[in-house]
Amino acid sequence: MTEPQLLVPPTLGVVASIGDLAEGRAWLDSLPGLITELREAWSLRLGAPWTGGSCSWVAPAELPDGRAAVLKISWPHPEMMGEAAALRVWQGHGVVTLHAHDGVRHAMLLERVDPGTTLGDRDWLPAEERLLVAARLLARLWSAPVGDASGFDLLSHVTARWAGLVEQRMERLRPGFDPGLVAHGIRLLRELPTTALRRVLVHGDINPGNILAGQREPWLVIDPKPMYGDPGYDPWKLVEQIDDPFRHPNPAAVLRRRFAIFGEVTGEDPARLAAWATARRVEDSLWWVSRGNQPSHRAMSEAAILASIAGL
Structure with missing residues (x-):
């Protein structure tokens, strides 16, 4: 070498x-x-x-x-x-x-993970099959006993801070987003962590690029940004990035099926997963504008689809 x-x-x-x-x-x-x-x-x-x-x-x-x-x-x-x-x-x-x-x-x-190709690289496999791999990995991570969680950020503290930033950015930047939908996102960022039925060590940044093909195990997760709190926080980036669900002819049906897969494997409520996705899409949209970019009304229309799936 x-x-x-x-x-x-x-x-x-x-x-x-x-x-x-x-x-x-x-x-x-x-x-x-x-x-x-x-x-x-x-x-x-x-x-x-x-x-x-x-x-x-x-x-x-x-x-x-x-x-x-x-x-x-x-x-x-x-x-x-x-x-x-x-x-x-x-x-x-x-x-x-x-x-x-x-x-x-x-x-x-x-x-070192060998061969180290990512779950995202396996695009010849059906998206739902790859999501099953990810859901099973998450279920294992969430089941680990944490003991003393004081060394980890609390998800509730992190998302409460995000909620405050969304409010400030909405007022300061005036991006023209639906104020009712943004208010839903803010409320969810504050309320979802406090109403969780269980609290676990969440990965914090699990996406198809952070799941690698290995030899010791078929798939291994890397690069956590861990927090302690509601497991429902984790699945959204996988659902969103395994392929773009909003480019399918019926994105709502695709999203419902994907949230259902995580629900079946992990026991989490699919509607709650959709609520977390709504909150995170709203927060992402305001963050994007805060970085000097033009408001993405497409992203907010996607948040509206997610909100409808969550029953909001």
Whole structure:
């Protein structure tokens, strides 16, 4: 294995534009030194980093005993802080194994998944078959006993903060969205987490690109942004991204079937899953406008379809 380990993919430059500009640039400047320190501390041989990530430097590694691994060094931000703790909770059941963690350098040594193709890459398989894979994985993650959840963000706190931001953005940006539909989204962001029948460790960012084909298990989940709360939060990005349901001739029928699949596998109420999808689509729409983009009225029409499925 060659060792061009000091290469920093250009996509990582995005961290310099997120949050505090000076902090982002300082982290990028420190990254070559962090890579060297971790390579030496864990006696690693490193390959060229994978490109495409915007908040983490990730590269193939070889352990001293010859085993394949992955070195991941993250730009420190709130969403990544619970990743190692979540992997410890799940203990490799349906997820990558955590070999080592350096909390000071925000680095992890992880199991390397081979061949590592994503669930999204399997587009020759029917969408519902791929959703079944994802639903079964989620059911396993949600069943893990958490013990002390104090080290994880509470989903209710996160979505309450989002609700406040949606209100502020709606008033400040005046995007022309249906105020009643936005009000539904705000209410759901505040109420859904508090009415959950159970609370679990949710992945927080599970999508077809974060489910990889492996050998130890057929599929393994990566890159959690964990929170503790209502499991109904998790499925939406899978439902939305396995293929675009809104491009089907009858999107409402497709969406009902997809929510039903998750309901059948996990025991969650499909209408509640649709309610979560409505809330998240509304929040996404206001976030999009807040980034200087033109309002997406298509996205809000999709939120209206989701709201009708949820019975709102």
